[in-house]
Amino acid sequence: MFQGEVAWIAVDWGTSNLRAYIMSANGEVLAQVNSTKGMGSLNSDQFELALIELISDYLCDDFITPVIACGMVGAKQGWKEAGYISVPAEPPKSTKFTQPNVNDPRIAVYILPGMSQSMPADVMRGEETQISGYLAQNPNFNGSICLPGTHTKWVQISAGEVVSFRTFMTGELFNIISKHSVLRHSVDEGWDEEAFIESVSDGMMNANMLTNNLFGLRASSLLEGLQPTNATAKLSGMLIGLELAGAKGFWLGNQVVIIGGNKIMDHYQAALTQQGVMPIRANADEMVLVGLVASYFELKKE
Protein backbone atom coordinates (compact mmCIF):
# COMPACT_ATOMS: atom_id res chain seq x y z
CA MET A 1 0.00 0.00 0.00
CA PHE A 2 1.08 3.58 -0.79
CA GLN A 3 3.98 2.07 -2.77
CA GLY A 4 6.80 4.54 -3.14
CA GLU A 5 5.04 7.09 -0.97
CA VAL A 6 5.97 5.70 2.44
CA ALA A 7 9.07 7.60 3.59
CA TRP A 8 9.11 6.67 7.28
CA ILE A 9 6.97 5.46 10.17
CA ALA A 10 6.18 7.35 13.38
CA VAL A 11 5.56 5.18 16.45
CA ASP A 12 4.03 6.14 19.81
CA TRP A 13 4.72 3.06 21.94
CA GLY A 14 3.41 3.28 25.48
CA THR A 15 2.84 0.81 28.29
CA SER A 16 -0.56 -0.34 26.99
CA ASN A 17 -0.69 0.62 23.33
CA LEU A 18 1.36 0.69 20.15
CA ARG A 19 0.32 3.31 17.59
CA ALA A 20 2.04 3.57 14.21
CA TYR A 21 1.59 6.38 11.68
CA ILE A 22 2.59 5.62 8.07
CA MET A 23 4.19 8.85 6.88
CA SER A 24 5.06 10.59 3.60
CA ALA A 25 8.35 12.41 3.07
CA ASN A 26 6.74 15.78 3.78
CA GLY A 27 5.21 14.68 7.09
CA GLU A 28 1.69 13.72 6.02
CA VAL A 29 -0.07 10.76 7.58
CA LEU A 30 -0.88 8.15 4.89
CA ALA A 31 -2.38 5.62 7.30
CA GLN A 32 -2.60 4.85 10.99
CA VAL A 33 -2.51 1.40 12.60
CA ASN A 34 -2.86 0.45 16.27
CA SER A 35 -2.33 -2.59 18.44
CA THR A 36 -2.60 -3.34 22.13
CA LYS A 37 0.93 -4.77 22.20
CA GLY A 38 2.20 -2.13 24.59
CA MET A 39 5.54 -2.29 26.39
CA GLY A 40 3.84 -3.78 29.45
CA SER A 41 2.87 -6.98 27.64
CA LEU A 42 6.15 -7.63 25.76
CA ASN A 43 9.56 -9.09 26.54
CA SER A 44 12.53 -7.34 24.95
CA ASP A 45 12.75 -9.95 22.16
CA GLN A 46 9.08 -9.54 21.18
CA PHE A 47 9.12 -5.87 20.19
CA GLU A 48 10.37 -6.34 16.63
CA LEU A 49 7.73 -8.94 15.80
CA ALA A 50 4.94 -6.81 17.34
CA LEU A 51 6.06 -3.88 15.20
CA ILE A 52 6.51 -5.84 11.96
CA GLU A 53 3.08 -7.48 12.33
CA LEU A 54 1.56 -4.02 12.46
CA ILE A 55 3.50 -2.25 9.68
CA SER A 56 4.71 -4.96 7.24
CA ASP A 57 2.08 -4.03 4.63
CA TYR A 58 3.78 -0.66 4.30
CA LEU A 59 7.40 -1.84 3.99
CA CYS A 60 9.29 -2.50 0.72
CA ASP A 61 12.17 -4.81 0.07
CA ASP A 62 14.34 -2.24 -1.70
CA PHE A 63 14.20 0.56 0.88
CA ILE A 64 15.18 0.72 4.56
CA THR A 65 12.21 2.50 6.16
CA PRO A 66 13.17 4.60 9.19
CA VAL A 67 10.94 4.01 12.21
CA ILE A 68 11.05 6.77 14.84
CA ALA A 69 9.58 5.73 18.19
CA CYS A 70 8.98 7.39 21.54
CA GLY A 71 7.54 6.28 24.87
CA MET A 72 7.98 3.32 27.17
CA VAL A 73 9.49 1.29 24.31
CA GLY A 74 12.71 3.04 25.45
CA ALA A 75 12.34 2.10 29.14
CA LYS A 76 14.57 -0.36 30.96
CA GLN A 77 11.80 -2.98 30.54
CA GLY A 78 11.31 -1.93 26.88
CA TRP A 79 12.95 -2.90 23.59
CA LYS A 80 16.24 -1.18 24.32
CA GLU A 81 16.85 1.37 27.06
CA ALA A 82 16.99 4.82 25.48
CA GLY A 83 18.29 6.77 28.48
CA TYR A 84 17.33 10.26 29.52
CA ILE A 85 18.31 13.81 28.60
CA SER A 86 18.90 15.84 31.78
CA VAL A 87 17.03 19.10 32.21
CA PRO A 88 17.47 21.94 31.58
CA ALA A 89 17.48 20.99 27.89
CA GLU A 90 15.42 21.14 24.72
CA PRO A 91 13.13 18.14 24.44
CA PRO A 92 15.07 15.48 22.49
CA LYS A 93 14.62 15.30 18.73
CA SER A 94 17.21 13.40 16.72
CA THR A 95 20.04 13.74 19.22
CA LYS A 96 20.92 10.59 21.10
CA PHE A 97 18.62 8.18 19.30
CA THR A 98 18.98 4.60 20.51
CA GLN A 99 18.98 1.99 17.75
CA PRO A 100 18.00 -1.56 18.71
CA ASN A 101 19.36 -4.36 16.54
CA VAL A 102 16.72 -5.60 14.12
CA ASN A 103 16.50 -8.83 12.10
CA ASP A 104 14.21 -7.48 9.40
CA PRO A 105 16.37 -5.73 6.76
CA ARG A 106 13.52 -3.42 5.72
CA ILE A 107 13.57 -1.23 8.85
CA ALA A 108 15.94 0.90 10.93
CA VAL A 109 14.54 1.80 14.35
CA TYR A 110 15.34 5.01 16.22
CA ILE A 111 14.09 5.34 19.81
CA LEU A 112 13.93 8.79 21.40
CA PRO A 113 15.28 9.19 24.96
CA GLY A 114 13.17 10.43 27.87
CA MET A 115 14.07 13.36 30.12
CA SER A 116 15.29 13.30 33.70
CA GLN A 117 15.87 15.72 36.55
CA SER A 118 18.18 15.20 39.50
CA MET A 119 16.86 17.67 42.12
CA PRO A 120 14.27 16.50 42.89
CA ALA A 121 14.65 13.17 41.10
CA ASP A 122 12.08 12.87 38.33
CA VAL A 123 11.68 11.21 34.94
CA MET A 124 9.44 11.37 31.88
CA ARG A 125 9.23 9.13 28.84
CA GLY A 126 6.85 9.93 26.00
CA GLU A 127 5.73 13.32 27.31
CA GLU A 128 8.98 14.92 26.06
CA THR A 129 7.83 14.21 22.48
CA GLN A 130 4.42 15.81 23.11
CA ILE A 131 6.27 18.85 24.46
CA SER A 132 8.58 18.77 21.46
CA GLY A 133 5.53 18.79 19.21
CA TYR A 134 3.94 21.73 21.01
CA LEU A 135 7.17 23.72 20.87
CA ALA A 136 7.61 22.89 17.17
CA GLN A 137 4.26 24.63 16.56
CA ASN A 138 4.77 27.33 19.22
CA PRO A 139 8.52 28.02 19.29
CA ASN A 140 8.16 31.19 21.36
CA PHE A 141 6.07 29.66 24.14
CA ASN A 142 7.18 30.46 27.67
CA GLY A 143 5.16 29.13 30.57
CA SER A 144 4.00 25.81 31.96
CA ILE A 145 2.75 22.69 30.26
CA CYS A 146 0.52 20.27 32.16
CA LEU A 147 0.29 16.73 30.79
CA PRO A 148 -2.42 15.01 32.83
CA GLY A 149 -2.62 11.24 33.01
CA THR A 150 -1.58 8.25 35.09
CA HIS A 151 1.50 10.22 36.11
CA THR A 152 0.65 13.87 35.50
CA LYS A 153 3.61 16.07 34.55
CA TRP A 154 3.92 19.80 35.20
CA VAL A 155 6.69 21.23 33.04
CA GLN A 156 8.29 24.68 33.07
CA ILE A 157 9.31 25.89 29.59
CA SER A 158 11.62 28.80 28.90
CA ALA A 159 13.43 29.72 25.68
CA GLY A 160 12.54 26.40 24.05
CA GLU A 161 13.93 24.35 26.94
CA VAL A 162 12.40 22.17 29.61
CA VAL A 163 13.73 24.00 32.69
CA SER A 164 12.22 21.78 35.38
CA PHE A 165 9.31 19.43 35.90
CA ARG A 166 7.41 17.49 38.53
CA THR A 167 5.37 14.31 38.28
CA PHE A 168 2.23 13.75 40.37
CA MET A 169 0.79 10.22 40.73
CA THR A 170 -2.74 11.65 40.53
CA GLY A 171 -4.26 9.42 37.84
CA GLU A 172 -2.70 6.25 39.20
CA LEU A 173 -3.93 6.99 42.74
CA PHE A 174 -7.43 7.61 41.36
CA ASN A 175 -7.31 4.27 39.54
CA ILE A 176 -6.01 2.13 42.39
CA ILE A 177 -8.26 3.76 45.00
CA SER A 178 -11.31 3.24 42.73
CA LYS A 179 -10.42 -0.37 42.02
CA HIS A 180 -8.62 -1.74 45.07
CA SER A 181 -9.62 0.23 48.20
CA VAL A 182 -12.83 0.14 50.25
CA LEU A 183 -13.99 3.07 48.08
CA ARG A 184 -14.53 0.63 45.21
CA HIS A 185 -17.97 0.05 46.79
CA SER A 186 -18.73 3.78 46.70
CA VAL A 187 -17.72 4.93 43.18
CA ASP A 188 -18.90 4.29 39.61
CA GLU A 189 -18.24 5.51 36.06
CA GLY A 190 -20.35 8.65 36.43
CA TRP A 191 -19.50 12.32 36.89
CA ASP A 192 -20.93 15.29 38.80
CA GLU A 193 -19.26 18.52 37.72
CA GLU A 194 -20.45 20.58 40.67
CA ALA A 195 -19.19 18.03 43.22
CA PHE A 196 -15.88 17.89 41.35
CA ILE A 197 -15.29 21.65 41.42
CA GLU A 198 -16.20 21.88 45.11
CA SER A 199 -13.87 19.03 45.90
CA VAL A 200 -10.94 20.58 43.98
CA SER A 201 -11.11 23.65 46.24
CA ASP A 202 -11.34 21.50 49.31
CA GLY A 203 -8.46 19.28 48.17
CA MET A 204 -6.27 22.34 47.54
CA MET A 205 -6.97 23.90 50.91
CA ASN A 206 -6.95 20.78 53.08
CA ALA A 207 -4.06 18.70 51.81
CA ASN A 208 -3.41 17.48 55.37
CA MET A 209 -6.83 15.88 55.47
CA LEU A 210 -6.52 13.87 52.24
CA THR A 211 -6.54 10.37 53.74
CA ASN A 212 -9.31 11.38 56.17
CA ASN A 213 -11.39 12.89 53.36
CA LEU A 214 -10.93 9.72 51.30
CA PHE A 215 -12.44 7.63 54.09
CA GLY A 216 -15.10 10.32 54.49
CA LEU A 217 -16.44 9.36 51.05
CA ARG A 218 -16.98 5.81 52.31
CA ALA A 219 -18.58 7.02 55.56
CA SER A 220 -20.86 9.41 53.65
CA SER A 221 -21.97 6.64 51.36
CA LEU A 222 -22.77 4.41 54.38
CA LEU A 223 -24.41 7.07 56.56
CA GLU A 224 -25.86 9.61 54.14
CA GLY A 225 -26.38 7.65 50.96
CA LEU A 226 -23.73 9.62 49.02
CA GLN A 227 -24.31 8.63 45.38
CA PRO A 228 -21.50 6.82 43.55
CA THR A 229 -21.43 9.38 40.71
CA ASN A 230 -20.98 12.12 43.26
CA ALA A 231 -18.30 10.18 45.15
CA THR A 232 -16.36 9.53 41.93
CA ALA A 233 -16.24 13.22 41.05
CA LYS A 234 -15.28 14.11 44.62
CA LEU A 235 -12.47 11.55 44.66
CA SER A 236 -11.10 12.96 41.41
CA GLY A 237 -11.48 16.52 42.69
CA MET A 238 -9.62 15.80 45.93
CA LEU A 239 -6.67 14.32 44.09
CA ILE A 240 -6.52 17.00 41.39
CA GLY A 241 -6.93 19.68 44.08
CA LEU A 242 -4.01 18.23 46.03
CA GLU A 243 -1.96 18.24 42.82
CA LEU A 244 -2.84 21.87 42.04
CA ALA A 245 -1.76 22.86 45.55
CA GLY A 246 1.59 21.14 44.99
CA ALA A 247 1.99 22.48 41.44
CA LYS A 248 1.05 26.08 42.28
CA GLY A 249 4.50 27.33 41.30
CA PHE A 250 3.84 26.11 37.78
CA TRP A 251 0.41 27.61 37.13
CA LEU A 252 0.16 30.71 39.33
CA GLY A 253 0.69 33.79 37.16
CA ASN A 254 1.91 31.71 34.20
CA GLN A 255 0.58 30.89 30.77
CA VAL A 256 -0.58 27.28 31.03
CA VAL A 257 -0.99 24.72 28.24
CA ILE A 258 -2.75 21.39 28.87
CA ILE A 259 -1.79 18.52 26.58
CA GLY A 260 -4.02 15.46 26.95
CA GLY A 261 -7.16 13.63 25.88
CA ASN A 262 -10.40 15.60 25.72
CA LYS A 263 -12.08 14.22 28.85
CA ILE A 264 -9.14 14.69 31.21
CA MET A 265 -8.44 18.12 29.68
CA ASP A 266 -12.04 19.12 30.48
CA HIS A 267 -11.48 18.29 34.15
CA TYR A 268 -8.15 20.11 34.42
CA GLN A 269 -9.48 23.09 32.50
CA ALA A 270 -12.45 23.38 34.86
CA ALA A 271 -10.22 23.07 37.93
CA LEU A 272 -7.71 25.64 36.66
CA THR A 273 -10.38 28.07 35.44
CA GLN A 274 -11.74 28.18 38.97
CA GLN A 275 -8.28 29.36 40.07
CA GLY A 276 -8.33 32.16 37.50
CA VAL A 277 -6.06 30.36 35.02
CA MET A 278 -7.21 30.23 31.39
CA PRO A 279 -5.35 27.25 29.96
CA ILE A 280 -4.72 26.63 26.26
CA ARG A 281 -5.50 23.06 25.12
CA ALA A 282 -3.60 20.79 22.75
CA ASN A 283 -4.43 17.18 21.86
CA ALA A 284 -1.85 14.69 23.12
CA ASP A 285 -2.02 12.32 20.13
CA GLU A 286 -1.55 15.21 17.71
CA MET A 287 1.37 16.65 19.69
CA VAL A 288 3.20 13.29 19.79
CA LEU A 289 2.90 13.04 16.03
CA VAL A 290 4.11 16.60 15.47
CA GLY A 291 7.03 15.84 17.78
CA LEU A 292 7.93 12.69 15.88
CA VAL A 293 7.71 14.60 12.57
CA ALA A 294 10.11 17.20 13.98
CA SER A 295 12.49 14.38 14.93
CA TYR A 296 12.25 12.93 11.41
CA PHE A 297 13.26 16.23 9.81
CA GLU A 298 16.19 16.50 12.24
CA LEU A 299 17.23 12.96 11.36
CA LYS A 300 17.14 13.78 7.65
CA LYS A 301 19.47 16.77 8.20
CA GLU A 302 22.13 14.56 9.74
Place this chain on the structure above:
Amino acid sequence: MFQGEVAWIAVDWGTSNLRAYIMSANGEVLAQVNSTKGMGSLNSDQFELALIELISDYLCDDFITPVIACGMVGAKQGWKEAGYISVPAEPPKSTKFTQPNVNDPRIAVYILPGMSQSMPADVMRGEETQISGYLAQNPNFNGSICLPGTHTKWVQISAGEVVSFRTFMTGELFNIISKHSVLRHSVDEGWDEEAFIESVSDGMMNANMLTNNLFGLRASSLLEGLQPTNATAKLSGMLIGLELAGAKGFWLGNQVVIIGGNKIMDHYQAALTQQGVMPIRANADEMVLVGLVASYFELKKE
Protein backbone atom coordinates in the same frame (compact mmCIF):
# COMPACT_ATOMS: atom_id res chain seq x y z
CA MET B 1 -13.86 -29.71 76.79
CA PHE B 2 -13.98 -27.58 79.94
CA GLN B 3 -17.40 -29.14 80.66
CA GLY B 4 -19.44 -26.98 82.98
CA GLU B 5 -16.81 -24.28 82.99
CA VAL B 6 -17.68 -22.53 79.71
CA ALA B 7 -19.94 -19.62 80.57
CA TRP B 8 -19.84 -17.66 77.32
CA ILE B 9 -17.79 -17.05 74.18
CA ALA B 10 -16.13 -13.78 73.13
CA VAL B 11 -15.79 -13.27 69.37
CA ASP B 12 -13.67 -10.73 67.48
CA TRP B 13 -14.93 -11.09 63.91
CA GLY B 14 -13.21 -8.85 61.39
CA THR B 15 -13.02 -8.70 57.60
CA SER B 16 -10.25 -11.31 57.33
CA ASN B 17 -10.29 -13.27 60.59
CA LEU B 18 -12.60 -14.83 63.13
CA ARG B 19 -11.18 -15.18 66.66
CA ALA B 20 -13.14 -16.88 69.43
CA TYR B 21 -12.24 -16.92 73.13
CA ILE B 22 -13.83 -19.62 75.26
CA MET B 23 -14.59 -17.87 78.56
CA SER B 24 -15.31 -18.76 82.19
CA ALA B 25 -17.99 -17.00 84.21
CA ASN B 26 -15.44 -14.73 85.88
CA GLY B 27 -13.89 -13.58 82.59
CA GLU B 28 -10.94 -15.96 82.25
CA VAL B 29 -9.91 -17.31 78.86
CA LEU B 30 -10.18 -21.14 78.88
CA ALA B 31 -9.17 -21.54 75.24
CA GLN B 32 -8.74 -19.55 72.06
CA VAL B 33 -9.60 -20.71 68.53
CA ASN B 34 -9.11 -18.87 65.23
CA SER B 35 -10.20 -19.23 61.65
CA THR B 36 -9.72 -17.25 58.45
CA LYS B 37 -13.47 -17.15 57.82
CA GLY B 38 -13.67 -13.38 58.11
CA MET B 39 -16.69 -11.32 57.11
CA GLY B 40 -15.13 -10.63 53.70
CA SER B 41 -15.30 -14.28 52.67
CA LEU B 42 -18.83 -15.12 53.91
CA ASN B 43 -22.41 -14.59 52.74
CA SER B 44 -24.93 -13.70 55.44
CA ASP B 45 -26.21 -17.32 55.63
CA GLN B 46 -22.70 -18.74 56.18
CA PHE B 47 -21.83 -17.00 59.45
CA GLU B 48 -23.56 -19.42 61.79
CA LEU B 49 -21.87 -22.46 60.27
CA ALA B 50 -18.44 -20.76 60.34
CA LEU B 51 -18.95 -20.00 64.02
CA ILE B 52 -20.30 -23.42 65.01
CA GLU B 53 -17.44 -25.20 63.19
CA LEU B 54 -15.00 -23.26 65.32
CA ILE B 55 -16.69 -23.47 68.76
CA SER B 56 -18.88 -26.61 68.74
CA ASP B 57 -16.42 -28.54 70.94
CA TYR B 58 -17.15 -26.08 73.72
CA LEU B 59 -20.97 -26.08 73.55
CA CYS B 60 -23.33 -28.26 75.62
CA ASP B 61 -26.81 -29.41 74.80
CA ASP B 62 -28.35 -28.33 78.13
CA PHE B 63 -27.13 -24.74 78.19
CA ILE B 64 -27.59 -21.80 75.82
CA THR B 65 -24.08 -20.33 75.58
CA PRO B 66 -24.06 -16.56 75.01
CA VAL B 67 -21.73 -15.48 72.19
CA ILE B 68 -20.77 -11.80 72.26
CA ALA B 69 -19.26 -10.55 68.99
CA CYS B 70 -17.83 -7.31 67.68
CA GLY B 71 -16.38 -6.13 64.40
CA MET B 72 -17.34 -6.37 60.74
CA VAL B 73 -19.70 -9.27 61.54
CA GLY B 74 -22.14 -6.43 62.32
CA ALA B 75 -21.62 -4.58 59.02
CA LYS B 76 -24.22 -4.33 56.27
CA GLN B 77 -22.37 -7.14 54.44
CA GLY B 78 -22.04 -9.12 57.71
CA TRP B 79 -24.26 -11.59 59.56
CA LYS B 80 -26.82 -9.02 60.63
CA GLU B 81 -26.37 -5.26 60.52
CA ALA B 82 -25.73 -4.03 64.06
CA GLY B 83 -26.07 -0.30 63.44
CA TYR B 84 -24.03 2.49 64.99
CA ILE B 85 -24.08 4.46 68.24
CA SER B 86 -23.70 8.19 67.45
CA VAL B 87 -20.95 10.13 69.19
CA PRO B 88 -20.64 11.68 71.68
CA ALA B 89 -21.37 8.50 73.63
CA GLU B 90 -19.73 5.82 75.74
CA PRO B 91 -18.43 2.98 73.60
CA PRO B 92 -21.25 0.40 73.36
CA LYS B 93 -21.30 -2.45 75.84
CA SER B 94 -24.54 -4.38 76.25
CA THR B 95 -26.87 -1.62 75.05
CA LYS B 96 -28.37 -2.15 71.64
CA PHE B 97 -27.05 -5.63 70.97
CA THR B 98 -28.26 -7.06 67.67
CA GLN B 99 -29.31 -10.72 67.81
CA PRO B 100 -29.25 -12.68 64.55
CA ASN B 101 -31.60 -15.66 64.29
CA VAL B 102 -29.72 -18.92 64.83
CA ASN B 103 -30.63 -22.51 63.98
CA ASP B 104 -28.41 -24.13 66.58
CA PRO B 105 -30.29 -24.21 69.94
CA ARG B 106 -27.03 -24.18 71.93
CA ILE B 107 -26.10 -20.55 71.25
CA ALA B 108 -27.50 -17.02 71.53
CA VAL B 109 -25.53 -14.44 69.56
CA TYR B 110 -25.18 -10.79 70.57
CA ILE B 111 -23.48 -8.44 68.10
CA LEU B 112 -22.17 -5.09 69.34
CA PRO B 113 -22.91 -1.98 67.26
CA GLY B 114 -20.21 0.28 65.80
CA MET B 115 -19.99 4.03 66.36
CA SER B 116 -20.76 6.81 63.90
CA GLN B 117 -20.29 10.56 63.62
CA SER B 118 -22.29 12.91 61.44
CA MET B 119 -20.03 15.99 61.14
CA PRO B 120 -17.79 15.02 59.46
CA ALA B 121 -19.31 11.69 58.46
CA ASP B 122 -17.27 8.83 59.92
CA VAL B 123 -17.75 5.28 61.15
CA MET B 124 -15.92 2.64 63.18
CA ARG B 125 -16.73 -1.01 63.75
CA GLY B 126 -14.56 -3.11 66.04
CA GLU B 127 -12.39 -0.29 67.33
CA GLU B 128 -15.19 0.82 69.70
CA THR B 129 -14.72 -2.46 71.61
CA GLN B 130 -10.95 -1.92 71.89
CA ILE B 131 -11.70 1.55 73.25
CA SER B 132 -14.27 0.07 75.61
CA GLY B 133 -11.62 -2.34 76.87
CA TYR B 134 -9.08 0.41 77.43
CA LEU B 135 -11.61 2.54 79.29
CA ALA B 136 -12.69 -0.45 81.41
CA GLN B 137 -9.09 -0.66 82.63
CA ASN B 138 -8.50 3.10 82.68
CA PRO B 139 -11.88 4.67 83.56
CA ASN B 140 -10.40 8.10 84.25
CA PHE B 141 -8.50 8.42 80.97
CA ASN B 142 -8.92 11.71 79.15
CA GLY B 143 -7.02 12.28 75.92
CA SER B 144 -6.68 10.73 72.50
CA ILE B 145 -6.58 7.13 71.38
CA CYS B 146 -4.91 6.22 68.09
CA LEU B 147 -5.85 2.85 66.58
CA PRO B 148 -3.50 2.38 63.61
CA GLY B 149 -4.35 -0.06 60.84
CA THR B 150 -5.93 -0.31 57.40
CA HIS B 151 -8.20 2.57 58.40
CA THR B 152 -6.44 4.33 61.28
CA LYS B 153 -8.75 5.96 63.83
CA TRP B 154 -7.92 8.98 65.99
CA VAL B 155 -10.41 9.21 68.85
CA GLN B 156 -10.98 11.96 71.42
CA ILE B 157 -12.00 10.62 74.84
CA SER B 158 -13.46 12.72 77.64
CA ALA B 159 -15.30 11.60 80.79
CA GLY B 160 -15.58 8.03 79.52
CA GLU B 161 -17.14 9.06 76.22
CA VAL B 162 -15.98 9.05 72.61
CA VAL B 163 -16.37 12.76 71.86
CA SER B 164 -15.25 12.75 68.23
CA PHE B 165 -13.08 10.72 65.88
CA ARG B 166 -11.50 10.72 62.44
CA THR B 167 -10.48 7.87 60.18
CA PHE B 168 -7.40 8.06 57.92
CA MET B 169 -6.98 5.59 55.05
CA THR B 170 -3.23 5.39 55.76
CA GLY B 171 -2.74 1.63 55.95
CA GLU B 172 -4.95 0.90 52.98
CA LEU B 173 -3.15 3.49 50.82
CA PHE B 174 0.19 1.97 51.81
CA ASN B 175 -1.08 -1.47 50.82
CA ILE B 176 -2.59 -0.56 47.46
CA ILE B 177 0.33 1.69 46.46
CA SER B 178 2.81 -1.08 47.36
CA LYS B 179 0.87 -3.72 45.47
CA HIS B 180 -0.87 -2.01 42.57
CA SER B 181 0.99 1.18 41.59
CA VAL B 182 4.28 1.65 39.69
CA LEU B 183 5.96 1.75 43.13
CA ARG B 184 5.43 -2.02 43.40
CA HIS B 185 8.73 -2.28 41.48
CA SER B 186 10.50 -0.07 44.05
CA VAL B 187 9.45 -1.47 47.46
CA ASP B 188 9.97 -4.70 49.41
CA GLU B 189 9.27 -6.17 52.86
CA GLY B 190 12.19 -4.41 54.54
CA TRP B 191 12.47 -1.42 56.86
CA ASP B 192 14.89 1.46 57.39
CA GLU B 193 14.09 3.34 60.61
CA GLU B 194 16.15 6.42 59.77
CA ALA B 195 14.54 6.84 56.35
CA PHE B 196 11.13 6.38 57.97
CA ILE B 197 11.64 9.09 60.59
CA GLU B 198 13.00 11.55 58.03
CA SER B 199 10.07 10.86 55.77
CA VAL B 200 7.50 11.37 58.55
CA SER B 201 8.79 14.92 59.06
CA ASP B 202 8.77 15.57 55.35
CA GLY B 203 5.27 14.13 54.97
CA MET B 204 3.96 16.33 57.79
CA MET B 205 5.47 19.50 56.40
CA ASN B 206 4.82 18.95 52.71
CA ALA B 207 1.33 17.50 52.49
CA ASN B 208 0.80 19.36 49.20
CA MET B 209 3.60 17.39 47.61
CA LEU B 210 2.36 13.90 48.53
CA THR B 211 1.58 12.62 45.04
CA ASN B 212 4.78 14.20 43.70
CA ASN B 213 6.86 12.66 46.49
CA LEU B 214 5.29 9.26 45.81
CA PHE B 215 6.46 9.39 42.20
CA GLY B 216 9.81 10.68 43.46
CA LEU B 217 10.40 7.28 45.09
CA ARG B 218 10.06 5.66 41.67
CA ALA B 219 12.31 8.26 40.01
CA SER B 220 14.94 7.88 42.76
CA SER B 221 14.94 4.14 42.34
CA LEU B 222 15.42 4.53 38.56
CA LEU B 223 17.99 7.34 38.64
CA GLU B 224 19.80 6.95 41.96
CA GLY B 225 19.36 3.28 42.81
CA LEU B 226 17.17 4.00 45.86
CA GLN B 227 17.02 0.67 47.69
CA PRO B 228 13.61 -1.02 48.07
CA THR B 229 13.95 -1.27 51.86
CA ASN B 230 14.59 2.44 52.01
CA ALA B 231 11.72 3.22 49.63
CA THR B 232 9.30 1.11 51.70
CA ALA B 233 10.12 2.98 54.91
CA LYS B 234 9.88 6.32 53.09
CA LEU B 235 6.49 5.44 51.62
CA SER B 236 5.20 4.51 55.07
CA GLY B 237 6.72 7.65 56.58
CA MET B 238 5.12 9.94 54.00
CA LEU B 239 1.67 8.52 54.63
CA ILE B 240 1.97 8.47 58.43
CA GLY B 241 3.44 11.99 58.33
CA LEU B 242 0.47 13.20 56.28
CA GLU B 243 -1.86 11.57 58.80
CA LEU B 244 -0.08 13.18 61.77
CA ALA B 245 -0.42 16.58 60.10
CA GLY B 246 -4.16 16.00 59.70
CA ALA B 247 -4.59 14.53 63.20
CA LYS B 248 -2.58 17.24 64.98
CA GLY B 249 -5.63 18.36 66.97
CA PHE B 250 -5.77 14.91 68.54
CA TRP B 251 -2.15 14.49 69.65
CA LEU B 252 -0.79 18.00 70.21
CA GLY B 253 -0.67 18.68 73.94
CA ASN B 254 -2.76 15.60 74.76
CA GLN B 255 -2.13 12.30 76.46
CA VAL B 256 -2.02 9.76 73.62
CA VAL B 257 -2.68 6.01 73.78
CA ILE B 258 -1.87 3.76 70.82
CA ILE B 259 -3.87 0.53 70.56
CA GLY B 260 -2.56 -1.86 67.92
CA GLY B 261 -0.23 -4.70 67.02
CA ASN B 262 3.41 -4.41 68.13
CA LYS B 263 4.98 -3.62 64.76
CA ILE B 264 2.60 -0.85 63.75
CA MET B 265 2.72 0.56 67.30
CA ASP B 266 6.53 0.75 67.01
CA HIS B 267 6.19 2.90 63.89
CA TYR B 268 3.56 5.24 65.37
CA GLN B 269 5.44 5.50 68.64
CA ALA B 270 8.64 6.49 66.81
CA ALA B 271 6.79 9.03 64.67
CA LEU B 272 4.97 10.58 67.66
CA THR B 273 8.04 10.58 69.90
CA GLN B 274 9.79 12.72 67.30
CA GLN B 275 6.96 15.23 67.75
CA GLY B 276 7.48 15.30 71.51
CA VAL B 277 4.53 13.02 72.27
CA MET B 278 5.16 10.10 74.64
CA PRO B 279 2.38 7.65 73.81
CA ILE B 280 1.17 4.85 76.07
CA ARG B 281 0.78 1.48 74.31
CA ALA B 282 -1.95 -1.13 74.63
CA ASN B 283 -2.28 -4.36 72.68
CA ALA B 284 -5.28 -4.41 70.35
CA ASP B 285 -6.15 -8.12 70.81
CA GLU B 286 -6.08 -7.74 74.60
CA MET B 287 -8.21 -4.61 74.54
CA VAL B 288 -10.88 -6.23 72.34
CA LEU B 289 -11.11 -9.09 74.81
CA VAL B 290 -11.32 -6.78 77.82
CA GLY B 291 -14.06 -4.84 76.00
CA LEU B 292 -16.02 -8.02 75.27
CA VAL B 293 -15.66 -9.11 78.91
CA ALA B 294 -17.04 -5.74 80.02
CA SER B 295 -20.00 -6.29 77.67
CA TYR B 296 -20.59 -9.75 79.13
CA PHE B 297 -20.82 -8.40 82.67
CA GLU B 298 -23.25 -5.72 81.48
CA LEU B 299 -25.34 -8.39 79.76
CA LYS B 300 -25.44 -10.46 82.96
CA LYS B 301 -26.75 -7.45 84.92
CA GLU B 302 -29.77 -7.12 82.62
